[in-house]
Amino acid sequence: MKIGILTFHHVDNYGATLQACALWSFLNSQGYDVEIIDYRPLKIAWMYFRALLPIKRVKSSTSESKKIRINEKCLIYISRYCKTRRFLLSHVKLSDKKFYYKKALKYYHDKYDVVICGSDQIWCIDSFRGYNSSFFLDFVSNKTTRKISYAASFGNTTKLWTYQKEIYKLINQFQTILVRDSNSLNIVANECNKKAIKVLDPTFLIKYDALKNPPKIKNKYLLLYVQAEMEAEEKDFIKLLAEQQNLTIVSVGRYEQLAQINLETASPKDWIGLHSEASYIVTNTFHGTVFSIIFHKPFTVFIPSDKSNKVKDLLNDFGLTNRIFTEKLKDKLFKKQIFDIDYESVSMILESKIIESKKHLIEAILQRTIDSKSHHG
Template identity: 30%
Template sequence: MKIGILTWYSACNYGARAHSYALRKTVESLGHECIMVAFRPVNEKHVNIRANAAINHIYLHPHRLIKAYSRCQIFEKQISMNPVSSQVYSGADIDKLGLDLLILGSDEIFNIAHPTFDPIYYGVGVENTPIITYAPSSGQYDVNQNLPEDMKRSLERIRALSARDQHTVAFIYNNIRRKAEIVADPTILYDFDLEYVEPRWSKYLLIYAFDSWNEYKDQITKYAHDQELAILSLGQHRSWVDVNYDLATVPEWLGAFKYADCVITDSFHGTVFAAKYHKPFCLLGRSDKLNKINDFLTDSGIDRAYYSSDIALSEYFSKIIDFDDVDKNLKYLKERSVKYLKDAIAGVR
């Protein structure tokens, strides 16, 4: 079958690039041709630059603006990680691609409050192409909010429904009274054994976080000093770290996680990759990421609190994660998720 994936494949965000690549590779491993559907939101460039600048009033900080633009250019050059369809602007354009199946997901494409949201991510306007979902999320969007009627109708005609977190399951059910199946984020399905680049640094504490978390810099620097670790900031510039790796490519991003001694993150995918690579990690609580991180912790069997400055980082890291147990839980989740995907694809033949 020829299968298209509709997601944020072109977002200037490491997690978005990783999950779109992983889902495509997983679909191909099941014996299908797979491409990214080239829908790009009209405000995508603006949102990408603002997100990568990671600061308010970016035009008052030209150095941050230039760095954000440079990072987005690096991401743009890596679009070729996935085969991509011709450009589409509507559901009708998707119907013209000649796909046997369209997959919606993964990531927060069901989050109506997201700045790059478009009704097309619910399949609106796609009339002749069968649709399934794989691990979409509605983020922190209120589960009791009613969807517009065109989005409800699109959800109702989807052949197989899945979601990445319980919040999204509840959101879908409250709107169309259908139960979506919980599946793993695509990055859990794929191992990235051949895609990473080994970093030129060793013995380092890795920070991968969307917020600055400057309020914790004293605790972080003390812990790193005590452990004789350098501090490496990945994807964002921080003036108080030893190494700023803020223009990393996706393979370099993967390698930074694989070779880190420990990880500090407020990111869902930062948490996933720390667990995949068996890295002790410290969670910083960012409100827009809590639902999906909490569900991942539950599914993987990780008992981890969000960090508070009330305790030293040495005490926080002293609580050991049983990664053998985590691997067993993720293996079960992966097998169940691949079965869903295989059965959902077979169901439209």
């Protein structure tokens, strides 16, 4: 059986890269002939490419010191992008053909037995990516290919507005819809009149022993993985926690002034290793939260407004909403409870959800075989 995956994969984002790798790895481990369809929408590819353009594009009026800073940022981005790309190419199989235009995807309208869209926020129509019908599999033939989603998410989109009729039509051509969060579940039910099932992000489905580089940091450390800007009180919380627990502050993927060690060009393997060995993790990202749970780490989450849906939903599922930062949390710093997470009960919930998620995915893939057998029977 040949399976194609359509997701976000051509980025320097750790979470997007690891979810693509995880879904491919799980399906490959089940014996399927699976590949990621190498689709890079031109508008998005250009946005990432622009960061790679050399310093000569900087205006001549720009000061020398600013030119140097811009150039340094460019080099950091190039380094991280190259490491992320190398990781992906060495751990997944991409389709032979690479596409930048929607129309070109029609080449794959009948090349797979199953096409899976997801995971990640591929259905978020309010992001800089905008609405793209390709991620609703409009290029796939219903006659030859089974359409399913796995852990697809609408992100912070809550209404489909002018796209409702078109998305309704496309969603109703799916045989199985598996989504990542309750918001997406509700949109599919309320605006598309279709039943969806909530499953785990694919990063929960695989093990990471062979995918991590142990960090070369001698001291115990607090890992900081943030993408959005932090508030002053959040920075104060990090400094106070690190000071009290005698932890070195290590920032990964982004320069933070309050960190003693900044690892802006860490590879995905380095990123995983840093999470696995941290004494404490502070993040404002979905996948930073996911890997804190995977590695049973004490952690605190800052929640930016654009991530509140998915992060709160994830924490709620595991009974971990008390890990969300509030000013009151500072009072607990002097008590041991900030480090106390009942990972025994979290593990029971997680193991059950992993089994369910794998079962839903495999059943969705095999449904065509089951249908055809029962039909011929």
